[in-house]
Amino acid sequence: MSFERTQEKLKILADAAKYDVSCASSGSKRSNASKGLGDATGMGICHSYTEDGRCVSLLKILLTNYCIFDCAYCVTRKSNDIKRAAFQVQEVVDLTINFYRRNYIEGLFLSSGIFKSADYTMERLVAVAKKLRLEENFNGYIHLKSIPGASDELMREAGLYADRLSVNIEIPTREGLKLLAPEKKREDFINPMVKVKNEIILYKSEKDIIKSTPKFAPGGQSTQMIIGASGESDQQIMWTSNYFYKNFNLKRVYYSGYIPISYDPRLPQIGTDVPMLRENRLYQTDWLMRFYGFEVHEILNNEHQNLDLDVDPKLGWALRNLDQFPVDVNRAEKRMLARVPGLGMKSVHKIIEARRFRSLNWEHLHRMGVALNRAKYFLICESRDFERRDLTGPQLKSLILQNSTSKYQKVLSSQLNLFE
């Protein structure tokens, strides 16, 4: 295989992989002036987080962008008129090792279109991971996409060689999936997730007894949903996330604003803005559910089916629940402090620690580095001063918006570009 052909494949298959955000963000700017193999500029280097929270750079590619399916939202769908390519198993192994030795990457993120069948494709993904681990002694991070419909045995093998496994749900509702990917069923995603969840539990419990038991997908499993392709509400999206977090012990759900890529009456037209701000608000809601003790129905319900894009979801919730404020810095439970707009968990812990020794006032909070620009409308402390006075929710919202320049305004209509 010529160097030019490998480079061309790399370009095609790294570009096709950029639509998968389940290993988050950005590309490498590192280039190779000597024209040797491994010029990383624009060649699909992304970043992800390992089990212990380290940020690692990954070679992010598809094994192939051929696919027997025709999911309307996907650039790889069989009816799309694009240049196709496929790597051999050994090529991916060689590229990974090559990039790793050059210090361009610390691991591999490998996904694929489906050629022939789910098992045929999954077998090749597993073979890459197996060769890297057993033949190349590669101990870097490996994230494998599980192919929906692949057999249990292949899923089990994948978990023995990969750090993380993920199956993308893609479309948040059954109705949306039926509309845009009628060949697929929700069960095709759920079954591999059940398998991975059960194997993780099984291997962990065996390891507690027999120390030599290998690890199974120690980085857990994750999934991704495309946002804005099928008209679902934020309420539906977050209930779906909640269901997958609770039932499959997912480490992360990723939200990917739909990038219009085809002329299809079922989808937003080409040129429609990518819903970047909505995506961001969904991530914030996800965070509130996982770390701040919020339930989905508190933030999204039949009266409020979509998030307010003007303000973050915690502020949105607080403005609708002003009767629960002000919260007393010196007496409130941790749960309520965590619900104060503008207070992160770090500040909450600092406050709880500090108030054990003294009654806190505004000056103390300032000196502790607690951000009060929004929190001051929802808190009282020693002085009992209270900035909100008799303002209604809408009045308070406009006051807060007047006094803050949203860091998100500038990205309102920008296109998602994972490789810049």
Ligand code: SF4
């Ligand atoms: S099966 Fe996957 S790769 Fe193939 S068209 Fe559907 S989403 Fe794209």
